[in-house]
Amino acid sequence: MASKAAPAADQAAAAYSPAEMMAAVAARELANGEVVFVGIGLPNLACNLARALQAPDLVLIYESGAVGAVPERLPVSIGDPSLVTGSLMVCSMADVFQLFLQNGKIEVGFLGGAQVDRWGNINTTVIGSYDRPKVRLPGSGGAAEIAIHARRVVIISRLNARAFPAEVDFLTSPGQRCRGRTRTELGMPGAGPIKVITDKGILENDPESGEMVLTALYPGVAVAEVKANIGWPLQVRPQLGLVAPPTGEELRQLREVLDPKKLFLG
Amino acid sequence: MASKAAPAADQAAAAYSPAEMMAAVAARELANGEVVFVGIGLPNLACNLARALQAPDLVLIYESGAVGAVPERLPVSIGDPSLVTGSLMVCSMADVFQLFLQNGKIEVGFLGGAQVDRWGNINTTVIGSYDRPKVRLPGSGGAAEIAIHARRVVIISRLNARAFPAEVDFLTSPGQRCRGRTRTELGMPGAGPIKVITDKGILENDPESGEMVLTALYPGVAVAEVKANIGWPLQVRPQLGLVAPPTGEELRQLREVLDPKKLFLG
């Protein structure tokens, strides 16, 4: 949904694509044994990368009802038959949303969106007004309730100013502050988006204000480059982290095992 | 729960037991293809008798979750394994109560009880007061909701004055009029008890008053004998029906196929 980022400036970065970097960074968010609500595309690659490396017992749940999926091919949709075959459990969607998600069993939810704003609110509904949209997007799917209930949410989105406005046109999935009100005031069970993984660096929510602030950069990226692609006056943490590039093993898994046809890493 | 009825006076009645007569009469209530919520004991015998005779496609549902059961032995409990083996469907109890019963899919429910009153209200909870009961009975089980939701209810109970008081001590399962209010006033979906099958004759609800009135007698039974065993001034329909005794085929099924050990026909 975000347009392709310009190729990174330095040589080191040229050895891997922005998508590969994002997938590797997202995978590092996952601890062994955690229960993850997985979406298609980069989140799915990240989860299966984590399973192949540090988190073999990661439990992947898809909103389609597959629990503990071990897809033997790259699933191209959230309801791919490869998510069923060999999974631990298949349940109804009523169970997915009531017994797993609303019950508080999901530790991590990955989300993306056409717009991500200053508070980590996500818009996947419309660009423009709801009644007369310039662009009609697919809508919430399960994103609204994942953003509310998952114990923590990780957002994955490429940076550009249109995709990172100060405030979303439509608030599909709540972040840290929704139209002026905090998650606590609104009574939301989960911690909300605690990290935004972009193609240039990582934003994290400031525990006090709830605002998404820049906390780490990818190799070869300058702060100004991030600021130029964000629609609000971006706060920058004094000690900025430097994110390690994908390891050889991360790249091998991504390229040779998980997405050899470059469906999502292209 | 009701004490044993005295042996019928005339010779014809002596050829079959009151329980056999009740089971046969109850079976005749069922039309082919109907969906019946079945209890254990006489209702179960009646349903399987109907299946063997006029209603081969009767669908038996047990609150345990067996749908379309075809028990190959006499089930001794509502959750007998013989109700599962060869059934059409096994579902959770949440589905039984929400998707079948509350959804309006149950056409006939059979109920019994320690007390049945003038309006067909049933008590299976306590004799005496709730807080200091003289006799503590099992309670509702699924009876309260069956009485509310089944499209019609048939009560099976042996007559005696203690079992047929003017008003139940505790109203577990609603009849035609509950503490002065009609089913319509109370917003109940089902038609409620439209018939009480006893060991001496049949009561039916008067469509106007909702009161259970005597509409048919078994062979050899006098009106006075029924009245003596009922705790309210029983109304008697001017043209009283005479119920045919069990046929040879009904008796053969009951005795040889359905309950050869006389567990419930004893």
Added chain:
Amino acid sequence: MHSKVTSMREAIAAHVHDGDTVVIEGFTHLICFAAGHEIIRQRRRDLTIARLTPDLIYDQMIAAGCARKLVFSWAGNPGAGSLGAFRRAVEKETPPLEIEEYSHFGMVARMSAGAARLPFWTMRNYMGTDLPKANPLIRTVTCPYTGEVLATVPALNPDVTIIHAQRADQFGNAQVWGLLGVQKEAAFASKRVIVVVEELVDQSVIRADPNRTLIPGMIVAAVVVEPWGCHPSYAQGYYDRDNDFYVAWEDISRNPARLEAYLQEFVYGVTDRAAYLRKQPELRDRLAAKDLICAGVNYGF
């Protein structure tokens, strides 16, 4: 009891009427395209079409002019992009289409309420989102125990729901494995249910494994035997999802003329699903499922 087996043509003619609320359910898995195509061929109009993910089949029904209104929670081309006819209808009103929008949980809850014949369903949801502003049917209720304010959605009770299953007997007792979606809830919520199956089986097959039964025959109005009736969706154990077609739909649906040509060739231009399959003899080679049969369990006592 009489068999309920009939043709797709008869089933749609008898049970889907102009102005009806129609649900063809199935979450990625078991979406009955054959039924959607027959509805298009029979030129039904003014339908309210509801399902979680409109998918390509509702995009086709919108393009064909069947739909007055869409009720949904995610309107995209799963794994591939957009639904062209849906987007034109909403962005450019060509043709106009009323929409009523929830999240997946909201749609599941609407079906659950409908199936239980309750007027509403309760969730802890929607706080902070703009969805209740966009859809005033998302409301609240106060818990009689804790005083908490919780979200509600109203029951959905379709006139007709169409469910594809792997197998059923002639009375509609239907068994499903793999992804279950909200098919059970949608069927029980509906006034009428059409069950479409890959295989008609003897009732003894159903009775041999009653825990697999998802839909009981007592709620089924018609049974249609339509092998490969889900293509380009899939049926676990029978055929794979045709991802190439989902990808191709991006281009087809972006261009109204191309979409119309698709409908002319593959929907109006064939009499039924068998003819649709005869046009594409390569599908079997490309998509037929491999065997991976699980062991049975013991129902003895």
Added chain:
Amino acid sequence: MHSKVTSMREAIAAHVHDGDTVVIEGFTHLICFAAGHEIIRQRRRDLTIARLTPDLIYDQMIAAGCARKLVFSWAGNPGAGSLGAFRRAVEKETPPLEIEEYSHFGMVARMSAGAARLPFWTMRNYMGTDLPKANPLIRTVTCPYTGEVLATVPALNPDVTIIHAQRADQFGNAQVWGLLGVQKEAAFASKRVIVVVEELVDQSVIRADPNRTLIPGMIVAAVVVEPWGCHPSYAQGYYDRDNDFYVAWEDISRNPARLEAYLQEFVYGVTDRAAYLRKQPELRDRLAAKDLICAGVNYGF
């Protein structure tokens, strides 16, 4: 991940504490008597014991002095008569027992609310009955769409739920067939879950037929392998219900001394379920299930 397999003694010691709300579910089928006996042997006190049908196992726990309170919807000896200890407690207060009473639908709804982590569940129920007078926790809510007044019950969230299943892997991914009762809802409602199984199987057995999984390992705290752990209840495909014992319970439970003698011999007098079974070698001949294996289905794609 570490295996969760442990002994019944360890599982009860670790997860069932004095004062807890305990649920041993199973509707006729899969009632884990072995767990109830171990709770009695470990002399737990002040428990709130909840299930739809207290059955003989809760009667024994009441007689043994484990229970402060009973939450239930049908307290009888299924197919045979009364529960003697329960009746003495309620009728004569020997010993006193607090009761909280619903109908089956009400108990199912309480578990459903607990499993969904909602504070209440809505039903169309209880109008005309005396149950709300006997139990003020049966309340009402007004539909935000139709204005109808509907019945509610509060969520039940046990401290620990014990579920017997036919089989599970070492992490507690458990499969059940035959009657399902409210076991899934009770497990998801609970803070801790103990899964007791007839057979421990390799995870590949579970993964070969994922639609049969009722309880996912992620909600399970301990796995106990206890063949014949349900006797005199039953496990479909493993052993039949011991109806003779249910009938015998009428006499045993009517007489406090005889009940105490039963507990001494069959509960306190044995160290564990294996010893209980060694005392009754005839059970296998009388109750072992015959084979009636269903066919598998194709999970291939």
